[in-house]
Amino acid sequence: MNRTSTPVAEHATTDLLSRYQALKAERPSLRQRDAADALGASEADLVAVLPEAMALRGDFNALLEALTLAGEIKCITRNRFCVQERVGQLRNLSLGTDMGLALDQGGLDLRFYLKNWRRAFAVSQQSRRGALHSVQFYDDHGDAIGKFYLHDDARLDDWQAMVAAFAGAGDSDRPRTPRAGLPHRDLGGDDLARFREEWLALQDIHHFNRLLVRYDMSRRSAFASAPEGYAEKLAVNSIEALLRRAADEQTPIMIFTGNRGMVQIHGGPIVNVKEMDGWLNIFDKALTLHLDPSGIDSVWRVKRPTRDGIITAVEALDANGDTILTLFGLRSEGQREDPAWHAMAQSAAPQETHRAA
Numbered sequence: 001m002n003r004t005s006t007p008v009a010e011h012a013t014t015d016l017l018s019r020y021q022a023l024k025a026e027r028p029s030l031r032q033r034d035a036a037d038a039l040g041a042s043e044a045d046l047v048a049v050l051p052e053a054m055a056l057r058g059d060f061n062a063l064l065e066a067l068t069l070a071g072e073i074k075c076i077t078r079n080r081f082c083v084q085e086r087v088g089q090l091r092n093l094s095l096g097t098d099m100g101l102a103l104d105q106g107g108l109d110l111r112f113y114l115k116n117w118r119r120a121f122a123v124s125q126q127s128r129r130g131a132l133h134s135v136q137f138y139d140d141h142g143d144a145i146g147k148f149y150l151h152d153d154a155r156l157d158d159w160q161a162m163v164a165a166f167a168g169a170g171d172s173d174r175p176r177t178p179r180a181g182l183p184h185r186d187l188g189g190d191d192l193a194r195f196r197e198e199w200l201a202l203q204d205i206h207h208f209n210r211l212l213v214r215y216d217m218s219r220r221s222a223f224a225s226a227p228e229g230y231a232e233k234l235a236v237n238s239i240e241a242l243l244r245r246a247a248d249e250q251t252p253i254m255i256f257t258g259n260r261g262m263v264q265i266h267g268g269p270i271v272n273v274k275e276m277d278g279w280l281n282i283f284d285k286a287l288t289l290h291l292d293p294s295g296i297d298s299v300w301r302v303k304r305p306t307r308d309g310i311i312t313a314v315e316a317l318d319a320n321g322d323t324i325l326t327l328f329g330l331r332s333e334g335q336r337e338d339p340a341w342h343a344m345a346q347s348a349a350p351q352e353t354h355r356a357a
Contacts, residue, residue, distance in 0.1 A: 016041055017049040033078075033144065042142020047121050056120040057168040060137065061095045063120060064102075064112070066162045067135065067148055068093060074149040075108050077257055077264035081295030081324045084257035084264045085288040087151055106286075109265040110146070116261045117145060122163040133159055137261065145261030185221045196227040202305045220321040223300045233351040234299040239291070239316050240280050242327055242344060247273045251340045252330035255289065258323070267330050295324060301345055309336045312345045 019039055024030060036043040047053050056063065067073065068090045076085045088107035094100055100112040118140040125132050133156070137145040150159045187195055195215055202208060212222050223231035235241075246253045247270050255266040272283045282289040297319040304311045311331075316324040329341025 013049045016046065017051075020046060020049070036142075042138075043144050044119050044121075044138035044142035047123065047136065047138075048119075050123065052124050054122045054163065054167055055169065056122055056135070056163070056166040058118070058120065059166070060114055060117050060120065061100070063135065063166055064090065064093060064095060064100070066166070070148075070150060070152075070159055070162070071155050072151040073108075074151050075110065075264060076147040076149070077110075077259070077262050078144065079257070079259045079322070079324060081292040081318060082257050083288075083290040084255065084266065084325075086264065086266065086286065090148070105267065109267060111258070111263040111265070113261050113263075116140060120166075122166075135163070139259070139261045143259065145259060146264070185215070185217050185225075187215070187217075187221075187225045191215075192225060195222075195225055199227055199230060200305060203307045205304050205306050205311050208304050218321045219315070219323065220298070220317055223302060226302070230303045232301045234301055234314065235349040235351055236296050236299055236316075237293070238299045238301075238314060238348040239296065239325070239327070240293060242314060242348060243270065243273050243280070243282070245344055247271055249340070249344075251338070251344060253341060254328040254330055255287075256323075256326040256328070257289070291325065295319075297321075299348075299351075301348060308334060311337055312342055314345055314348060 016039065020035060023035055023038060027035075030038070032046065033043050036046040039046065048055065070090070072087055072089055074085060074087045075090075076083065078084070086108060088104060090102050090108055090110075091104040093102050095112070095114070098113070098115040100114055102108055102110040102112075116139045117137055119138040119142075121136050121138075123132075123134050123136055125134075133150040134147050136147045139145050150156065195211075195217075198211055198214075202211070212219065215222070217225070223233075242253075245251070250269050252267070252269045255270075257264050257266075266287045266289070268286065270282050270284055270287065274281050274283060278292070278294065280291040280293055295318050296316045298317050300315050300317070302313045302315055304313070308331075311328065313326050313328050315326040318324055327345075329338035329345070331338060
Protein backbone atom coordinates (compact mmCIF):
# COMPACT_ATOMS: atom_id res chain seq x y z
CA MET A 1 0.00 0.00 0.00
CA ASN A 2 1.39 3.42 -0.95
CA ARG A 3 1.87 5.90 1.89
CA THR A 4 2.76 9.57 1.84
CA SER A 5 4.40 10.88 4.99
CA THR A 6 7.13 13.07 6.35
CA PRO A 7 10.53 11.42 6.96
CA VAL A 8 9.89 11.52 10.73
CA ALA A 9 6.48 9.84 10.38
CA GLU A 10 7.93 7.31 7.95
CA HIS A 11 10.69 6.46 10.42
CA ALA A 12 8.16 6.05 13.23
CA THR A 13 6.02 3.83 11.01
CA THR A 14 8.98 1.63 10.08
CA ASP A 15 10.09 1.41 13.71
CA LEU A 16 6.64 0.36 14.99
CA LEU A 17 6.27 -2.24 12.24
CA SER A 18 9.72 -3.72 12.85
CA ARG A 19 9.13 -3.89 16.61
CA TYR A 20 5.77 -5.55 16.02
CA GLN A 21 7.29 -8.12 13.67
CA ALA A 22 10.00 -8.92 16.21
CA LEU A 23 7.41 -9.28 18.97
CA LYS A 24 5.25 -11.59 16.86
CA ALA A 25 8.29 -13.73 16.06
CA GLU A 26 8.79 -14.22 19.80
CA ARG A 27 5.09 -14.64 20.62
CA PRO A 28 3.21 -15.83 17.52
CA SER A 29 -0.13 -16.23 19.29
CA LEU A 30 -0.14 -12.68 20.71
CA ARG A 31 -3.36 -10.88 19.84
CA GLN A 32 -3.31 -7.55 18.04
CA ARG A 33 -4.64 -5.52 20.95
CA ASP A 34 -2.17 -7.06 23.41
CA ALA A 35 0.69 -6.48 20.99
CA ALA A 36 -0.24 -2.81 20.71
CA ASP A 37 -0.26 -2.51 24.51
CA ALA A 38 3.15 -4.17 24.72
CA LEU A 39 4.54 -1.76 22.13
CA GLY A 40 3.08 1.33 23.78
CA ALA A 41 0.89 2.11 20.76
CA SER A 42 -2.83 2.25 20.15
CA GLU A 43 -4.29 -0.67 18.24
CA ALA A 44 -5.37 1.66 15.42
CA ASP A 45 -1.84 3.03 15.03
CA LEU A 46 -0.51 -0.53 14.90
CA VAL A 47 -3.03 -1.59 12.26
CA ALA A 48 -2.20 1.52 10.22
CA VAL A 49 1.41 0.33 9.68
CA LEU A 50 0.55 -3.26 8.72
CA PRO A 51 1.26 -4.05 5.06
CA GLU A 52 -1.94 -6.10 4.94
CA ALA A 53 -4.10 -3.15 6.10
CA MET A 54 -5.69 -0.40 4.02
CA ALA A 55 -7.16 2.80 5.43
CA LEU A 56 -10.78 3.44 4.47
CA ARG A 57 -12.68 6.69 4.10
CA GLY A 58 -14.42 7.83 7.26
CA ASP A 59 -17.91 7.71 5.75
CA PHE A 60 -18.97 5.24 8.42
CA ASN A 61 -22.70 5.25 7.69
CA ALA A 62 -22.10 4.42 4.04
CA LEU A 63 -19.57 1.75 4.97
CA LEU A 64 -22.05 0.10 7.33
CA GLU A 65 -24.67 0.19 4.60
CA ALA A 66 -22.20 -1.50 2.24
CA LEU A 67 -21.58 -4.24 4.80
CA THR A 68 -25.27 -5.17 4.68
CA LEU A 69 -24.55 -6.55 1.19
CA ALA A 70 -21.74 -8.83 2.40
CA GLY A 71 -24.04 -11.69 3.41
CA GLU A 72 -23.11 -13.49 6.61
CA ILE A 73 -20.31 -11.81 8.53
CA LYS A 74 -18.74 -12.38 11.91
CA CYS A 75 -19.06 -9.39 14.23
CA ILE A 76 -16.63 -9.00 17.13
CA THR A 77 -17.22 -6.37 19.82
CA ARG A 78 -14.95 -6.10 22.81
CA ASN A 79 -13.69 -4.05 25.69
CA ARG A 80 -10.67 -4.71 27.83
CA PHE A 81 -12.21 -7.64 29.71
CA CYS A 82 -14.96 -9.06 27.50
CA VAL A 83 -15.28 -10.15 23.87
CA GLN A 84 -18.53 -11.09 22.13
CA GLU A 85 -18.59 -12.76 18.71
CA ARG A 86 -21.53 -13.70 16.52
CA VAL A 87 -22.14 -14.65 12.90
CA GLY A 88 -25.11 -13.09 11.13
CA GLN A 89 -26.22 -10.54 8.58
CA LEU A 90 -26.15 -6.81 9.14
CA ARG A 91 -29.82 -5.92 8.70
CA ASN A 92 -32.40 -3.25 9.44
CA LEU A 93 -29.94 -0.40 9.79
CA SER A 94 -31.12 2.89 11.24
CA LEU A 95 -28.29 5.42 11.23
CA GLY A 96 -28.12 9.01 12.37
CA THR A 97 -25.28 11.48 12.82
CA ASP A 98 -24.29 10.40 16.33
CA MET A 99 -26.09 7.10 16.88
CA GLY A 100 -27.53 4.13 15.03
CA LEU A 101 -28.53 0.50 15.29
CA ALA A 102 -28.75 -2.77 13.42
CA LEU A 103 -31.66 -4.86 14.63
CA ASP A 104 -32.02 -8.53 13.79
CA GLN A 105 -33.50 -10.58 16.62
CA GLY A 106 -31.64 -13.85 16.84
CA GLY A 107 -28.88 -12.38 14.66
CA LEU A 108 -26.69 -9.28 14.82
CA ASP A 109 -28.22 -6.87 17.32
CA LEU A 110 -25.95 -3.80 17.52
CA ARG A 111 -26.03 -0.25 18.85
CA PHE A 112 -23.66 2.30 17.30
CA TYR A 113 -22.34 5.43 19.07
CA LEU A 114 -21.04 7.02 15.90
CA LYS A 115 -19.89 10.26 17.52
CA ASN A 116 -16.90 8.32 18.91
CA TRP A 117 -15.89 6.69 15.59
CA ARG A 118 -12.70 7.97 13.96
CA ARG A 119 -10.92 5.42 11.71
CA ALA A 120 -11.65 2.35 9.59
CA PHE A 121 -9.36 -0.19 7.95
CA ALA A 122 -9.72 -3.17 5.66
CA VAL A 123 -7.38 -5.94 6.81
CA SER A 124 -6.50 -9.20 5.04
CA GLN A 125 -4.40 -11.57 7.16
CA GLN A 126 -3.31 -15.16 6.95
CA SER A 127 -4.17 -17.49 9.81
CA ARG A 128 -3.99 -21.22 10.48
CA ARG A 129 -7.51 -21.42 9.04
CA GLY A 130 -6.68 -19.51 5.89
CA ALA A 131 -7.18 -15.89 4.83
CA LEU A 132 -9.20 -13.60 7.08
CA HIS A 133 -10.77 -10.49 5.54
CA SER A 134 -12.17 -7.82 7.84
CA VAL A 135 -13.31 -4.23 8.13
CA GLN A 136 -12.24 -2.80 11.49
CA PHE A 137 -13.50 0.39 13.15
CA TYR A 138 -11.59 2.39 15.80
CA ASP A 139 -12.45 5.27 18.07
CA ASP A 140 -10.64 8.57 18.45
CA HIS A 141 -8.24 7.05 21.01
CA GLY A 142 -7.29 4.16 18.73
CA ASP A 143 -9.32 1.53 20.61
CA ALA A 144 -11.24 -1.05 18.59
CA ILE A 145 -14.97 -0.41 18.26
CA GLY A 146 -16.01 -3.40 16.17
CA LYS A 147 -14.56 -5.82 13.63
CA PHE A 148 -16.59 -7.38 10.82
CA TYR A 149 -15.16 -10.47 9.11
CA LEU A 150 -16.20 -11.93 5.76
CA HIS A 151 -17.80 -15.31 6.50
CA ASP A 152 -18.93 -16.41 3.04
CA ASP A 153 -15.86 -16.88 0.81
CA ALA A 154 -18.12 -17.01 -2.25
CA ARG A 155 -18.61 -13.25 -1.76
CA LEU A 156 -14.89 -12.43 -1.74
CA ASP A 157 -14.98 -10.59 -5.08
CA ASP A 158 -17.84 -8.37 -3.87
CA TRP A 159 -16.01 -7.78 -0.58
CA GLN A 160 -12.85 -6.68 -2.37
CA ALA A 161 -14.85 -4.37 -4.64
CA MET A 162 -16.42 -2.79 -1.54
CA VAL A 163 -13.01 -2.25 0.05
CA ALA A 164 -11.65 -0.67 -3.15
CA ALA A 165 -14.63 1.69 -3.31
CA PHE A 166 -13.91 3.03 0.20
CA ALA A 167 -10.10 3.18 0.02
CA GLY A 168 -8.82 6.59 1.04
CA ALA A 169 -7.80 8.85 3.89
CA GLY A 170 -8.70 7.26 7.19
CA ASP A 171 -9.22 9.98 9.80
CA SER A 172 -12.63 11.54 10.29
CA ASP A 173 -12.81 15.23 11.16
CA ARG A 174 -14.67 14.66 14.42
CA PRO A 175 -13.00 16.20 17.49
CA ARG A 176 -11.48 13.87 20.06
CA THR A 177 -13.77 13.12 22.99
CA PRO A 178 -12.56 12.42 26.54
CA ARG A 179 -11.67 8.81 27.29
CA ALA A 180 -12.94 9.07 30.85
CA GLY A 181 -16.62 8.57 31.52
CA LEU A 182 -18.86 10.74 33.61
CA PRO A 183 -17.35 11.76 36.95
CA HIS A 184 -18.04 10.21 40.33
CA ARG A 185 -20.47 12.37 42.25
CA ASP A 186 -21.84 12.05 45.75
CA LEU A 187 -25.28 13.62 45.74
CA GLY A 188 -26.77 15.04 48.87
CA GLY A 189 -29.76 16.98 50.11
CA ASP A 190 -32.27 18.12 47.51
CA ASP A 191 -30.19 16.83 44.58
CA LEU A 192 -30.20 13.31 46.00
CA ALA A 193 -33.94 13.43 46.68
CA ARG A 194 -34.69 14.66 43.15
CA PHE A 195 -32.41 12.05 41.59
CA ARG A 196 -34.19 9.25 43.45
CA GLU A 197 -37.62 10.64 42.55
CA GLU A 198 -36.68 10.75 38.87
CA TRP A 199 -35.31 7.20 39.03
CA LEU A 200 -38.57 5.95 40.51
CA ALA A 201 -40.54 7.85 37.85
CA LEU A 202 -38.77 6.22 34.87
CA GLN A 203 -41.13 4.77 32.25
CA ASP A 204 -38.67 3.46 29.65
CA ILE A 205 -35.56 1.36 30.25
CA HIS A 206 -33.62 3.45 27.72
CA HIS A 207 -34.21 6.64 29.71
CA PHE A 208 -31.87 5.50 32.48
CA ASN A 209 -28.78 6.69 30.60
CA ARG A 210 -30.41 10.08 30.05
CA LEU A 211 -30.90 10.35 33.80
CA LEU A 212 -27.16 9.79 34.35
CA VAL A 213 -26.24 12.42 31.77
CA ARG A 214 -28.70 14.90 33.25
CA TYR A 215 -27.04 14.56 36.66
CA ASP A 216 -23.52 14.30 35.18
CA MET A 217 -22.96 11.00 37.01
CA SER A 218 -21.02 7.81 36.39
CA ARG A 219 -22.89 4.53 36.62
CA ARG A 220 -21.07 3.66 39.83
CA SER A 221 -22.11 6.99 41.36
CA ALA A 222 -25.69 6.46 40.25
CA PHE A 223 -25.84 2.98 41.72
CA ALA A 224 -24.48 4.26 45.02
CA SER A 225 -27.15 7.00 45.07
CA ALA A 226 -30.09 4.81 44.00
CA PRO A 227 -33.41 4.62 45.84
CA GLU A 228 -33.29 1.99 48.54
CA GLY A 229 -33.42 -1.51 47.06
CA TYR A 230 -32.91 -0.36 43.46
CA ALA A 231 -29.14 -0.93 43.21
CA GLU A 232 -27.42 -3.55 45.32
CA LYS A 233 -23.80 -4.61 45.24
CA LEU A 234 -23.30 -8.33 44.56
CA ALA A 235 -20.41 -10.73 44.96
CA VAL A 236 -17.91 -10.35 42.11
CA ASN A 237 -18.45 -13.99 41.07
CA SER A 238 -22.17 -13.33 40.50
CA ILE A 239 -21.77 -12.99 36.72
CA GLU A 240 -20.22 -16.44 36.42
CA ALA A 241 -22.84 -17.95 38.73
CA LEU A 242 -25.68 -16.43 36.71
CA LEU A 243 -24.25 -17.53 33.36
CA ARG A 244 -23.82 -21.09 34.61
CA ARG A 245 -27.33 -21.16 36.08
CA ALA A 246 -28.84 -19.73 32.88
CA ALA A 247 -27.13 -22.51 30.93
CA ASP A 248 -28.18 -25.24 33.38
CA GLU A 249 -31.82 -24.10 33.51
CA GLN A 250 -31.98 -22.97 29.86
CA THR A 251 -33.31 -19.58 30.88
CA PRO A 252 -32.96 -17.22 27.91
CA ILE A 253 -31.01 -14.07 28.72
CA MET A 254 -29.64 -10.96 27.07
CA ILE A 255 -25.89 -10.24 27.23
CA PHE A 256 -24.73 -6.70 26.41
CA THR A 257 -21.01 -6.31 25.61
CA GLY A 258 -19.63 -3.02 24.39
CA ASN A 259 -17.31 -0.05 24.43
CA ARG A 260 -17.46 3.70 23.68
CA GLY A 261 -18.46 3.09 20.07
CA MET A 262 -20.64 -0.02 19.89
CA VAL A 263 -22.68 -2.48 21.93
CA GLN A 264 -23.39 -6.02 20.78
CA ILE A 265 -26.37 -7.87 22.24
CA HIS A 266 -27.00 -11.60 22.48
CA GLY A 267 -30.59 -12.62 23.13
CA GLY A 268 -31.54 -16.23 23.78
CA PRO A 269 -30.42 -19.31 25.69
CA ILE A 270 -26.77 -20.22 26.30
CA VAL A 271 -25.40 -23.75 26.59
CA ASN A 272 -21.64 -24.29 26.86
CA VAL A 273 -20.11 -22.23 29.67
CA LYS A 274 -16.48 -23.23 30.24
CA GLU A 275 -13.45 -21.90 32.11
CA MET A 276 -10.21 -21.95 30.12
CA ASP A 277 -6.85 -20.32 30.89
CA GLY A 278 -8.41 -18.01 33.45
CA TRP A 279 -11.17 -16.82 31.10
CA LEU A 280 -14.85 -17.71 31.36
CA ASN A 281 -16.16 -18.64 27.93
CA ILE A 282 -19.39 -19.42 26.12
CA PHE A 283 -18.88 -21.67 23.10
CA ASP A 284 -22.27 -21.97 21.40
CA LYS A 285 -23.29 -22.23 17.78
CA ALA A 286 -24.83 -18.75 17.83
CA LEU A 287 -22.53 -17.07 20.33
CA THR A 288 -18.91 -17.00 21.41
CA LEU A 289 -18.07 -14.96 24.49
CA HIS A 290 -14.82 -14.55 26.41
CA LEU A 291 -14.83 -12.90 29.85
CA ASP A 292 -11.78 -12.16 32.00
CA PRO A 293 -13.20 -12.31 35.54
CA SER A 294 -10.04 -10.73 36.99
CA GLY A 295 -11.15 -7.42 35.48
CA ILE A 296 -14.42 -7.30 37.42
CA ASP A 297 -14.17 -4.76 40.23
CA SER A 298 -17.84 -4.66 41.21
CA VAL A 299 -21.17 -6.21 40.26
CA TRP A 300 -24.54 -4.52 40.76
CA ARG A 301 -28.14 -5.70 40.64
CA VAL A 302 -30.02 -2.71 39.24
CA LYS A 303 -33.80 -2.21 39.01
CA ARG A 304 -35.32 0.22 36.52
CA PRO A 305 -39.03 1.12 36.55
CA THR A 306 -40.80 1.01 33.19
CA ARG A 307 -44.40 1.06 31.99
CA ASP A 308 -44.00 -2.75 31.70
CA GLY A 309 -42.95 -3.12 35.34
CA ILE A 310 -39.56 -3.37 37.02
CA ILE A 311 -36.70 -4.51 34.75
CA THR A 312 -33.71 -6.07 36.51
CA ALA A 313 -30.14 -5.96 35.22
CA VAL A 314 -26.93 -7.37 36.63
CA GLU A 315 -23.98 -5.23 35.58
CA ALA A 316 -20.23 -5.79 35.97
CA LEU A 317 -17.91 -2.76 36.21
CA ASP A 318 -14.13 -2.57 36.00
CA ALA A 319 -11.89 -0.58 38.33
CA ASN A 320 -12.49 2.59 36.28
CA GLY A 321 -16.24 2.21 36.64
CA ASP A 322 -16.68 1.26 32.97
CA THR A 323 -19.21 -1.42 32.08
CA ILE A 324 -17.72 -4.81 31.16
CA LEU A 325 -21.02 -6.55 30.42
CA THR A 326 -24.65 -6.44 31.48
CA LEU A 327 -27.18 -9.27 31.85
CA PHE A 328 -30.96 -8.99 31.44
CA GLY A 329 -33.74 -11.49 31.05
CA LEU A 330 -34.86 -11.97 27.46
CA ARG A 331 -37.86 -9.80 26.68
CA SER A 332 -39.37 -7.66 23.96
CA GLU A 333 -40.71 -4.13 24.28
CA GLY A 334 -44.14 -4.26 25.92
CA GLN A 335 -43.43 -7.50 27.81
CA ARG A 336 -42.97 -7.88 31.53
CA GLU A 337 -39.75 -9.30 32.92
CA ASP A 338 -39.33 -13.07 32.65
CA PRO A 339 -40.12 -14.52 36.13
CA ALA A 340 -37.36 -17.13 35.72
CA TRP A 341 -34.75 -14.42 35.13
CA HIS A 342 -36.16 -12.32 37.99
CA ALA A 343 -35.77 -15.27 40.38
CA MET A 344 -32.21 -15.88 39.17
CA ALA A 345 -31.19 -12.24 39.54
CA GLN A 346 -32.75 -12.01 42.99
CA SER A 347 -30.90 -15.13 44.12
CA ALA A 348 -27.46 -13.71 43.28
CA ALA A 349 -25.26 -13.51 46.36
CA PRO A 350 -24.76 -10.05 47.87
CA GLN A 351 -21.28 -8.67 48.40
CA GLU A 352 -19.83 -9.81 51.68
CA THR A 353 -19.39 -7.07 54.24
CA HIS A 354 -16.64 -7.26 56.82
CA ARG A 355 -17.24 -5.64 60.18
CA ALA A 356 -14.54 -4.82 62.67
CA ALA A 357 -14.68 -6.86 65.85
